[in-house]
Amino acid sequence: MNSSESSHLIETLVSSEDILKGNFLHVRRDTVRLPDGTPTAREYVIHPGAVMIVAQLDDGRLVLERQFRYPMGAVMIEFPAGKLDAGEASLACAQRELLEETGYTARQWARAGVLHPVISYSTEFIDIWFARDLTLGARQLDSGEFLEVFTATPAELLAWCGNGQVTDAKTLTGALWLQNVLSGVWALDWQTTAPERDLR
CATH class of the missing domain: 3.90.79.10 (Nucleoside Triphosphate Pyrophosphohydrolase)
Incomplete structure (x- = not known):
């Protein structure tokens, strides 16, 4: 499946802020625009792999x-x-x-x-x-x-x-x-x- 077949599912970044930067964990909160244009928040952990x-x-x-x-x-x-x-x-x-x-x-x-x-x-x-x-x-x-x-x-x-x-x-x-x-x-x-x- 190529990316164009998934374009109707993609969320777009509007803004981003750090919530926590610890010794191990880095937590972020992003404001995103959903495929239908509705804004919402996404909180997630950044991990180095x-x-x-x-x-x-x-x-x-x-x-x-x-x-x-x-x-x-x-x-x-x-x-x-x-x-x-x-x-x-x-x-x-x-x-x-x-x-x-x-x-x-x-x-x-x-x-x-x-x-x-x-x-x-x-x-x-x-x-x-x-x-x-x-x-x-x-x-x-x-x-x-x-x-x-x-x-x-x-x-x-x-x-x-x-x-x-x-x-x-x-x-x-x-x-x-x-x-x-x-x-x-x-x-x-x-x-x-x-x-x-x-x-x-």
Whole structure:
């Protein structure tokens, strides 16, 4: 579908103001004109983007994390993930986050796609990366970061997605990608990285 076929759905920016600029969140309120000419307000969070890594060991087990998420008041099962630093390339971020959070580096990487977890109120996007040919080293957690790394089979993860133990949107999307890759329905374009690049 091309953009001209969607022109009757587009909202036009009239004005914009910052509501909050915190250490992590940047919230804006825009006045927009709806397709029928009616003005209305749109409040949303500006996010720099992030990555998620579906990392698989040689025996097929997946590298996962358990982490307390304060807004949910619960410990969540997730794939490793993290926010892009200013000017940071997506692959470099994926390599950095995998090492920092889990201690693993990977020689082979494949970008699967992108997801937009909260399209109604945030600009956030998450690049989905697959990683294999893993080597375990020491974790480099940020100050104040507490998480537990563990492994599980794809079947175990999919069962947790099905029974409601996994509700994190990015991990559910990663599981969808994993299921389709393992079945051969979706293909990945793997690239090999030199060991020294894994630490950048």
